[in-house]
Amino acid sequence: MAEARSPGAGALWAISSVPFIMVLGNSMLIPILPTMQSVLGISQFQASLVITLFSVPAGLIIPLAGFLSDRLKRKWIIIPSLGLYALGGLVAAIGAWIGQWVFPVILIGRVIQGLGAAGTAPIAMALVSDLFQGGERSRALGLNEASNGLGKVVSPILGAWVGSLLWYGAFLLFPILTIPVMIGLWLAVKEPPLPKGMSAARYWQSFVAIWKRDAHWLLVGYFSGATALFLLFGVLFYVSETLESVHHLGVFARGTILAVPLTGMCTASYLTGRWIKKNRPLMKGAVVGGLGVIAGTLFLLPFLRSPGWQLGDLVLSGIGTGVVLPSLNTLITGTAEREERGIITSFYGSVRFLGVAAGPPVFSQLMKLPPVWMFGLCAGLAAVAGGVALLFIRVSGHPPSRRKSPLSSSLGNRPKAAGIK
Structure with missing residues (x-):
C-alpha cells in the first residue's frame, strides 16, 4: 500500500495545506478583535460577529459541498472554494481601505469567505480518506489535523504581527496565502477515477441507511467535535479580551500568548494520529480522555x-483538544465508502464550524458571570460530551462500514473502510 502511494507524499502535504489556510480564517483575527473594537467603535459582541459570520455560512453550506464532492472530483470542489475564500478576504480588505461602511463590508467579506470555506477543509479530510487506507489513513488524518493545529499556532502570531502594522492587513493575507495552495493542489493531487455513477435517489437511500445504522454514535461524535471547538475558540476569545482589557497587552503580545496552548494542541494532534493507527479502542479512549482533560483544566x-499556572492549564486543555479531534476524524471518515464519505464527513465539518461560530458570542455573554460559574459551566459541558462518548461509542463487533448498504450492494463488493462499533 505504501509503495503504491509513494507519490501521495506530495499530495498529502498539498491537501494538508488546505486546513492550514482555512483555520487562518478565524484564528488570525482573534488577537486583533480588541483593536478592531477600538478602531471601528464597535461592541465586544459586534466584534465576535467577525468570527460568527464566517463560521455559520460555512456550517450551513458544508453538507451541500459534501454531496457535490461525492459526485464530482474532490479537487473540483476544493479549488474553486479556495478562490471564493480568497475573494472574501479581498472584499473585507478593500472595504476597510476605502473607509465607507467599513464594518458592514467586512461582514459581507466574511460571509463570502465562509461560503468558500465550506468546500475546503471538510472535503480535504474526505480526500485524505480516499487516498489512504488502514493505519496510513489515521497517520494521514493526524497530519491533516496537525496542519489545522499548526495554522492555529501560527495564525495568532501572524495576525498580531500584521495587525500591528495595519489593522486590516490580515484580510489582505488571505488571497496572498491561498493562491499558492490552489496551485499546489492542482499540480500535486491525482485523484483515483470516480466509481460507477448512481442516481441521486440511490445516493440518498444509501446515506439514510448509514445514518439509521450509525446515528447513535455519529451524533455523539459530531457533538464531541463541536464541543471541543466551541470551548477552544470561546476560551481563546476570553483570553484575548482579558489580555487586552485587564493586562493591557499589545496585539503582538496577545498573539504570542495565544499561540502557546495552540502549540500543545498541534503537537498532540500529530502524535495522536501516529499513535492510534487502526486501533478503535484507542480512538475511543482518546476521545473520552481528551474531553476529560478539557473538563478538568x-x-x-x-x-x-499565577499567570504561569494559568498558561500551563491552558496548554493542557489544548493538548486535550488535540487528542480528541484526530481520533474523531478517523472514526467518522471510516464510517462510509468513498461515494458517501463526502457528505458524512461534511456534516461533521458543519457542526465543527458551528461550534467555532458559537464560541466567541456565547463567551462574550458568559464573561458577565463570575469566572467560577463561567468555567464551571464549560467544564460541565466537556464532561457531558466525554460521558456520552464513553456510553455510546462502542468498539466491539464489526466496523459499520463492513456491513452491506444499498450502495455497496448495487456496485458490488469492494474493500471496506474501517469504522467503529
Missing part, C-alpha cells in the same frame, strides 16, 4: 492565580 482555571 477548565474547572481548575478560575482557581489558579
Whole structure:
C-alpha cells in the first residue's frame, strides 16, 4: 500500500495545506478583535460577529459541498472554494481601505469567505480518506489535523504581527496565502477515477441507511467535535479580551500568548494520529480522555492565580483538544465508502464550524458571570460530551462500514473502510 502511494507524499502535504489556510480564517483575527473594537467603535459582541459570520455560512453550506464532492472530483470542489475564500478576504480588505461602511463590508467579506470555506477543509479530510487506507489513513488524518493545529499556532502570531502594522492587513493575507495552495493542489493531487455513477435517489437511500445504522454514535461524535471547538475558540476569545482589557497587552503580545496552548494542541494532534493507527479502542479512549482533560483544566482555571499556572492549564486543555479531534476524524471518515464519505464527513465539518461560530458570542455573554460559574459551566459541558462518548461509542463487533448498504450492494463488493462499533 505504501509503495503504491509513494507519490501521495506530495499530495498529502498539498491537501494538508488546505486546513492550514482555512483555520487562518478565524484564528488570525482573534488577537486583533480588541483593536478592531477600538478602531471601528464597535461592541465586544459586534466584534465576535467577525468570527460568527464566517463560521455559520460555512456550517450551513458544508453538507451541500459534501454531496457535490461525492459526485464530482474532490479537487473540483476544493479549488474553486479556495478562490471564493480568497475573494472574501479581498472584499473585507478593500472595504476597510476605502473607509465607507467599513464594518458592514467586512461582514459581507466574511460571509463570502465562509461560503468558500465550506468546500475546503471538510472535503480535504474526505480526500485524505480516499487516498489512504488502514493505519496510513489515521497517520494521514493526524497530519491533516496537525496542519489545522499548526495554522492555529501560527495564525495568532501572524495576525498580531500584521495587525500591528495595519489593522486590516490580515484580510489582505488571505488571497496572498491561498493562491499558492490552489496551485499546489492542482499540480500535486491525482485523484483515483470516480466509481460507477448512481442516481441521486440511490445516493440518498444509501446515506439514510448509514445514518439509521450509525446515528447513535455519529451524533455523539459530531457533538464531541463541536464541543471541543466551541470551548477552544470561546476560551481563546476570553483570553484575548482579558489580555487586552485587564493586562493591557499589545496585539503582538496577545498573539504570542495565544499561540502557546495552540502549540500543545498541534503537537498532540500529530502524535495522536501516529499513535492510534487502526486501533478503535484507542480512538475511543482518546476521545473520552481528551474531553476529560478539557473538563478538568477548565474547572481548575478560575482557581489558579499565577499567570504561569494559568498558561500551563491552558496548554493542557489544548493538548486535550488535540487528542480528541484526530481520533474523531478517523472514526467518522471510516464510517462510509468513498461515494458517501463526502457528505458524512461534511456534516461533521458543519457542526465543527458551528461550534467555532458559537464560541466567541456565547463567551462574550458568559464573561458577565463570575469566572467560577463561567468555567464551571464549560467544564460541565466537556464532561457531558466525554460521558456520552464513553456510553455510546462502542468498539466491539464489526466496523459499520463492513456491513452491506444499498450502495455497496448495487456496485458490488469492494474493500471496506474501517469504522467503529
